[in-house]
Structure formats: structure tokens, C-alpha cells
Amino acid sequence: MRTAIYPGSFDPVTNGHVDVIRRAALLFDRLVIAVAANSEKSPLFSTEKRVRLIQESLADLPGVEVTTFQGLLVDFARAQGAAAIVRGLRAVTDFEYEFQMALMNRTLDGHMETVFLAAREEYTYLSSRIIKEVARLGGGFGRFVPPPVEAALREALGLRES
Amino acid sequence: MRTAIYPGSFDPVTNGHVDVIRRAALLFDRLVIAVAANSEKSPLFSTEKRVRLIQESLADLPGVEVTTFQGLLVDFARAQGAAAIVRGLRAVTDFEYEFQMALMNRTLDGHMETVFLAAREEYTYLSSRIIKEVARLGGGFGRFVPPPVEAALREALGLRES
């Protein structure tokens, strides 16, 4: 049985993340979505809320667990018995940062592989940050996030029903 | 009659911006320079001052208006009856960010085109940020900005006449 970790801030989870999760779930027996609790940036949603939003968005997906982690990602991955870390790639700047993290993680743990999946073309421009910015400025964002996240974003940002 | 929007922070306007404006003005019947009022970063100049510096720097250019906007860029552009958003490109990292914004804006409004112009080679390294940094550190910056901006920067940063 092979386990993979899909780490991130997920503040909040987007349709781009969900797409990567659904495809990664087909490649590994067990996929652990790991919400980073030690982010230095002040998140919009609490760690627990971010976990719950992912769970609600993936209600039907077997073999996928959602949890939080603190400390070094490779330590968490090793403790989970993971064979690989999964990352989605959208564009070149993504690639460079992700590549550096993958090489660093492999240096910290020579057995930990990083596996990159190409994001779907229509999610090329999506990120949690840009969705929050569009929402704050009054743009429609329902097509970018799962329904539970849309409701949560409206509430967190004090937006009316559209 | 076709209108285009050239949005930005313009804190302050540089010779690189002016070059893009002069060239875009030849391609459209009406060019609206839109100073973003809802920037989260703390700007050096007020929105009004940034508008005025652009106006003073473009005194002789017909068909160009300068204004401010709040909220979502595509909403503003649509309200102006714009056919396109204009952006200058300097380098690859520019390109990726701008590309993502263009795709996002096209998703938010399927009729809003983004049009990229290549910045002149000698402006490849210019940005409002780097000019402010050079000015603060005592470097000569007169060749990078229009004369009204040079005077305003000296005053804002408490610099002596050179």
C-alpha cells in the first residue's frame, strides 16, 4: 500500500486543489491532505475550518484523509509512512519554487519523492489568494470553489447572497 | 469608437509607463488610465496625487483620460465601455503574473480582452518600486521619470535639489 501527502495552506481549498486531489487519489492507495498549521501569514480561515471545508468538498472520495500538520513536512510525511509528496503545477514560477522545495525535501529525507501533476488548463490562473481578492472586490467567484467554500467565503467576508 | 483601459498603481508613474501610454494611445480611440485606489500596500503618493502626476506628465496627449477606480477591474472596464485592458510586459516574471490576471479577467468577463505591449528595451529594469529605492538611497533618478514626478519624489522623500 502506498501513501502520498498533498500539503498546502488551503485557505480555502479551490476547484484547482480539488482537481489535483481527485487525480492524485487514483495514483495512490491512500492520500493524506495535510493542512499546514504553522503558516506565518494570517489566514482567513482557522486550521480547523480549512480542514472541514476540504472534507465537505470531497464528501464522496474514498481513500482520502484530511488532517493538519506542524513542523517539517518531510517529518510529517515520514511519520505517515508516505512514499511521495504530491504538488500541482500551474506555471513556470510555480515550477521553480516547487522544484526548490522538492530538492530540499529530498536532501532532508533521501527517500521522500515529490510527484508533480499538471493542473487543468482552466485552473491555470486559480489560487486561494486571487479568489479571495476577487471576492473582496465584489466579483463572482462561485465557479472557482466548491459550494461549501463559496458559502464560507461569503460569510467570512460579510458578503450578501448573490 | 474603441476604448481601452490602462490600469495600475502608478506610485509614481515612470517613463516606462509613459512609453506604454503613448503607444497604446495610437491603437485606440480613447485610453483611460485607471489608478487603483484600493491597493493594500501603503503608497508613497495619495491616489489624487498619482492622478495629477500622470496628467502633468502627459500634458500634450489627446484621447487620454486619467481617473481612479475601486473594486474589480473588469467591472470598471465594462462601465467605461472598454474593449480591452492594456498591459506592458517587461520580462518573463511579468508575463506569468499578467497572463494569469488576463485569464482571470476573461473568465470574469468573456468580452474583455487583455492586450500586451512590449516595453522598450531601455525600460526593461524600470519599476516604481526600484525607482523609489534608488531615490531613497541617494541615486540619480531623473532619467527614469517625467519632470513633474522627479520634483514630487524629491519633496516626498525630503531630498535636496540635485
Next chain:
Amino acid sequence: MRTAIYPGSFDPVTNGHVDVIRRAALLFDRLVIAVAANSEKSPLFSTEKRVRLIQESLADLPGVEVTTFQGLLVDFARAQGAAAIVRGLRAVTDFEYEFQMALMNRTLDGHMETVFLAAREEYTYLSSRIIKEVARLGGGFGRFVPPPVEAALREALGLRES
């Protein structure tokens, strides 16, 4: 009245090209699609056939002309009274090559602007070359090209009806 030139090899025209053409046609009064006749590579289709395939694929589009050109692009553009050259951008490597050509063309003719449009996300991976390769290897390519091009490709490559 403003004219723009959209130059290329178009061997053959793809849905990605058609998308750029339709969007560029909204930005200019007259759009001249210019098929390069002096390409050094041995094309699959003759210059005339490439022109005809574009015409058949754009039957309903007003303000668009299709022609061939020889010699320097800026000379052709100037002779057509063009204000701008239009290019589609798909990715970073595109960008660098296109950027160099734009700067070169501006040096050769200081009044000739190059205008870049972002290709639609679903056309990110499309090129005439890759479509011909997929077709040669027996893959389905009907979704990548206009119907007249699909038929022409089948004939040129000796493929059966699918």
C-alpha cells in the same frame, strides 16, 4: 480606421489561431491574416492551400482578409498601412521569442507596434506542428482544427475517415 496584421505559417490554421483571429478582429477595423510564403521549412500545405483553409474556416467573419507575404514582415505591414502586428501568446518560451521579434520589428520600423493576446487556456498546448504529429500517429485531431482543415489533413496524410 486601424489595420492590424496577424502573420504566421498557418500550416495549417488551428482552433488556437482562429480564437486569436476572432478576438483580434474585435479590436481593429481591418485585420489582415498574412501567410508567410518564404518559410524555409518544407510545409505540408502550399501557400495557396493555407490561405484557402483560413478563408474557409472564417467564412462568417467581417473585416478580415487573408493574403500571403514575402520579404520582411514590417515592410509588408507598412505597405498595408498597419498600426500593429498581432501575436498570440501561449507560454513563456513563446513569449521570449515573440518579444525578441517585437523588439527587432520596432527597431526596423519605430512606428510598428506588436500587440500580444493571451491564447485561451484550452489552446495552451496547441500548435500546427503538434497537431500534424498527432494526426500522423493516428490520434484524433478533429477538436483541434476547423472542419475544412480536418478534411484537408486527412487527405494530405492519407488517413481514412474516422
Next chain:
Amino acid sequence: MRTAIYPGSFDPVTNGHVDVIRRAALLFDRLVIAVAANSEKSPLFSTEKRVRLIQESLADLPGVEVTTFQGLLVDFARAQGAAAIVRGLRAVTDFEYEFQMALMNRTLDGHMETVFLAAREEYTYLSSRIIKEVARLGGGFGRFVPPPVEAALREALGLRES
């Protein structure tokens, strides 16, 4: 049981390829190394020789098969019952090309995932092409290829024992 395909020209296999193979073999139950027989470039080694060199270089690796393929990669992958195509990434230009191929392959077969692994840092500069060039110019290349490939390259290029 999950199968993955690692396709390429392998003309000849390098230590960079071997590194990707060893790591991919840990992530899938069965890894099929697929030597492209329909390459248009004139290869240094025949398809059969390239298969044999890979086999000799991987003598000890369970769960790995080496074979050739013709036609469309996704058709071959589907016939093998593969869940994924594996590709190594070295640098940004790699990334863009590989990304386009992955998106194209996903369009051709919506169930075929492409999985990218980061090449080891010391193989960043390695490619079959550059190794053949170094060998032709008389440089030492033993550290870049498995021993069976070193001998085969010497023979193919008419080089003396070092």
C-alpha cells in the same frame, strides 16, 4: 496494481534516466520503459540496441520492463493498462514542453495522468544529446552513463579505450 509508462528516445540511456527510473519504480507496481521507435531524427543506436542498453543498465531492478512503441503514446499507455506517464524534469524549458505534452495527452485520453519527478541536481545538465557531443569531442563521459552504455558509445563513435 498500478502501471506507469516512462517513454523516451533513450539514445542512449543516461544516468539521469536511470535515476528517474529507480525512483519511479518505487512509486508504481509496474514500470514500462517505452523506447520510441518512430522518432524522426536519425538515432545513433537502433531501437533494439537502445532497449538492450537499458536492460543491461538496470539488471537488478524488479518490476521494470523495457519495450518499444510506435504510434501515439497515449494509445500505447492505454493498451498497457497504465494509470500514468512518468517524465523527469530538469529545468524550465523542459517544463514548458513537458507541460504541453501532458495537457495534450490528457486531452487525447482524459484518464491518462502525467507524473513529473524532479531530476537530481547533479543531472541538471545531462541529456543524451550533450553526452554524445562531449564524447565526439573527446571528453570523458564515463560518469554520465551506465557502464554498458559507455562501452557502446566508444564502439559506435570509434573511440579508443580511455
Next chain:
Amino acid sequence: MRTAIYPGSFDPVTNGHVDVIRRAALLFDRLVIAVAANSEKSPLFSTEKRVRLIQESLADLPGVEVTTFQGLLVDFARAQGAAAIVRGLRAVTDFEYEFQMALMNRTLDGHMETVFLAAREEYTYLSSRIIKEVARLGGGFGRFVPPPVEAALREALGLRES
């Protein structure tokens, strides 16, 4: 006699920096390592401590001086009689930023050349920022920094001996 400047924040110096320093020292008669004192970010180590850590890490290297500088880099470089500024390059995003700074510095002082050296492959992923992050999260970082820096980092971050 030719002098070169190697400027940076060095908060703290890494093995990647040391590698660039050792190689640059072979190319110039005198190498001045210039610790930027006017950084706006809040550093972990004081300017003086950063200077001392570099000195301790380079105990055996002739022709190398370590000092601090304020104000514009090109002014400092000129005052030192430098012919060149040295920068290490790790990846494409590095390259673009460094390139812009080099062009800006050449505009500010037409005689000041910037010389780029390629970082060693195994340092591709190294930066002061990432090392501090790994250290804070409890990862082993001894292999990334000179011994005096390892001790200083442990003390500054309140970490136990490993």
C-alpha cells in the same frame, strides 16, 4: 589590480554563498564582501554579527575582505575602486531579478560591470530564508551552513544541540 564586490544580506551566510566567494576570489585580485546594512526586512542577525560569521567561515581565504555598506551599491562599489559586482545565479527567477539589477546598476554607473557565476548544482535550492525556515521547524541544517553559522543559528533560534 582588480577589485570585485560581492553584495548581499547574508542573514546568515550559507554554503552556497561560500562556494560563490571561493570561486570569485580566484577571478579577482581583491574581493570585498559587502553586507547590506540598510535592508528594510528585520534580519535575524545584526549587521556586525553577519560580518563576523562570514569572517569566521572564510578564515583561510586570502584576498577577501568583509565589510558593511549603506546607500547605493554602485556608489559603494565605485568608492572601493571595483571593476565588477559579483552575483551567484541559481535559477530562472533569480536570473530575472539579478538581470534587472545589473541593468539598473549599469545605467547608474556605466563603468560598473556585473559578473554572474553559476551556483553549484547542490546549492540550487539553498537560501538564507529557506535554511532559517528549516531550522525553525526542527530540521537538520548543518550541511547547509559553515560550522560557525550552525552554532549561531542554534543560539539565535533557541535550539538544543543536535
Next chain:
Amino acid sequence: MRTAIYPGSFDPVTNGHVDVIRRAALLFDRLVIAVAANSEKSPLFSTEKRVRLIQESLADLPGVEVTTFQGLLVDFARAQGAAAIVRGLRAVTDFEYEFQMALMNRTLDGHMETVFLAAREEYTYLSSRIIKEVARLGGGFGRFVPPPVEAALREALGLRES
């Protein structure tokens, strides 16, 4: 005394090359311009002619030699007693290829450094290939090359005096 090698095809030398040469000549005591004689592409000018055109274009520059080389660049550089190989960088795609060559050369000879200089902005788009293409298509190319090269290009391409 330090020697550097500036290698290339120089088919023919451009103003961009001359700019790199003039600046590199200030950084080293001796600069050897090395024209690659073993290029596989069919050059426009013979190796001897390319050497002569460089010599005529640099008539006034002390400390610079022009010669040809065959075989591996690092072997030639070592035989010349060189401390470094000099390369000009124009853009990101340049950077990646050059970086790979620099790492390969350092692997082949651990003591051979590669030193990158940033090309001047106005030469960003220049290459021998693009100049030959412009010249063949009838464009003005006098501003891109030294006078002796302009004359030689006219003759080689059978062009009239402009």
C-alpha cells in the same frame, strides 16, 4: 595574469558580441576570442573569414586575441591557461542553455569557471541568425553589425549597396 576565453560561432560577429568583448576585456588581462571550427551547422562564413571579421571589428582593442578551436571547449581553455569562460546573457532561454553548458564544463574541469555578463538592453533581440534573416529579407542591418561585417554580409548574400 588572468586569461578568459570568449567562445562562439560568430557567423558573423554582431554589435552584441562586440559589446560583450569590450566589457570582458576590462575584467581580464588577456581575452581569447575562440571561433568554433567544429560546428555542425553549415556556416555562412568560413572559420578563417569569421576570425578576420572579428579582428577587423576590434582593431583598437588591446589584450584581445582571436583564434579558432576544435574539440572540447574546456580542453582548449585549459591549454590557453584560462581561468574563466565568458558568456553573454540576453534572456531566459539563453540562460538555461548557458547554465547547463557551464555546469557541464565545470564537471569536465572543476577549475574552469564560467562568467556571465548581461548583454546591453538594446542588444536583447540580436543574434547572428536573426541578422542574417533580416538581411536576406531585404531589411536594413547596418546598425546591428560592425562596418566590416556589413560589407561582408552584403557580398555573401549578393545584396546591392544600400
